[in-house]
Amino acid sequence: MNKLIKHCKILFRIFNQNKEIKRISEYNNNSLHKILKAYNKVKYSNFNIDEINSFKECEEYRQSSLKNETLISYEIFGINRKEMVKNICKKGASKIKFCQLLYFIIKNLNSSSVLEIGTNLGISGTYILKALKNQTAGKFITMEGIPELCKISSKQFSSIVDNNKYEIKQGLYDYTFPILLKENHLFDFIFVDGNHNKQSTLDYFNLLKKKISNSSVFIFDDINWSKGMIKAWNIIKNDNDVNYSIDLYQQGIVIIDNNDSNKNIKFKLHLSY
Numbered sequence: 670m671n672k673l674i675k676h677c678k679i680l681f682r683i684f685n686q687n688k689e690i691k692r693i694s695e696y697n698n699n700s701l702h703k704i705l706k707a708y709n710k711v712k713y714s715n716f717n718i719d720e721i722n723s724f725k726e727c728e729e730y731r732q733s734s735l736k737n738e739t740l741i742s743y744e745i746f747g748i749n750r751k752e753m754v755k756n757i758c759k760k761g762a763s764k765i766k767f768c769q770l771l772y773f774i775i776k777n778l779n780s781s782s783v784l785e786i787g788t789n790l791g792i793s794g795t796y797i798l799k800a801l802k803n804q805t806a807g808k809f810i811t812m813e814g815i816p817e818l819c820k821i822s823s824k825q826f827s828s829i830v831d832n833n834k835y836e837i838k839q840g841l842y843d844y845t846f847p848i849l850l851k852e853n854h855l856f857d858f859i860f861v862d863g864n865h866n867k868q869s870t871l872d873y874f875n876l877l878k879k880k881i882s883n884s885s886v887f888i889f890d891d892i893n894w895s896k897g898m899i900k901a902w903n904i905i906k907n908d909n910d911v912n913y914s915i916d917l918y919q920q921g922i923v924i925i926d927n928n929d930s931n932k933n934i935k936f937k938l939h940l941s942y
């Protein structure tokens with residue numbers, strides 16, 4: 670039944686896509702237009718040769734992770750379980766289209782200070798760093814609890830950029846998040862892809878709103894994953910500080926732009942299953 674509802678909702682978006690794209694283009698917001706441009710590029714795989722090569726390199730890392738049988742312990746979460754890297758990759762890593770979307774949004778917005786909650790194996794992080802690579806001031810901070818995943822991602826990230834371009838904050842968020850908040854950051858792009866429950870998602874959003882630049886973008890993953898996440902997304906998109914939101918079913922994009930007086934304008938699109 671749930672699957673049927675999901676497919677109906679997605680079909681509805683597909684039918685309405687052109688209307689929704691036209692509606693987006695009627696608003697005069699730079700970030701919104703750049704996000705739409707990124708969406709169109711990914712939706713229709715409209716890539717140039719450099720982008721194709723860049724994505725090929727990112728996907729080679731995914732493919733090698735999907736063959737990796739190293740066991741990873743979940744002890745840090747108080748769970749007596751071990752999982753192979755290949756299964757962690759299959760279950761946890763963002764799908765290719767959503768990684769490409771991250772890449773183009775960051776590139777188009779010229780984001781220079783990017784935060785990710787949920788490093789995992791660094792698959793999305795690989796795309797983020799590729800997008801930031803030629804940004805002289807570009808810096809990427811990502812947060813992960815499992816020490817072995819931090820080690821694996823760090824190795825991958827250091828093959829793309831210098832070590833000073835990224836930082837992996839290792840440890841449970843209950844411990845690392847307060848430390849992050851005390852630091853002197855102003856993020857312009859935030860990807861929330863870890864600890865998918867209602868209260869944590871809302872806490873991250875509300876606390877991070879104080880650590881963003883004048884115009885910034887949040888992406889929340891798994892907004893339809895549970896009743897709690899659906900509620901969290903509803904609260905976020907109606908928040909007083911939010912100007913625009915784009916619901917992609919899998920992910921929710923939010924624009925906070927202090928120079929724009931429009932509030933809580935909502936769009937729905939569908940990128941990929």
Ligand SMILES: C[S@@+](CC[C@H](N)C(=O)[O-])C[C@H]1O[C@@H](n2cnc3c(N)ncnc32)[C@H](O)[C@@H]1O
Pocket residue numbers: 761762763764785786787788789790791792793794812813814815818840841842843862863864865
């Ligand atoms: C969905 S995965 C991130 C996937 C990654 N962004 C990608 O697309 O490649 C979420 C990660 O968040 C980490 N995580 C979840 N809750 C956490 C917590 N409370 N403290 C620290 N890490 C946590 C998990 O260990 C997991 O690796």
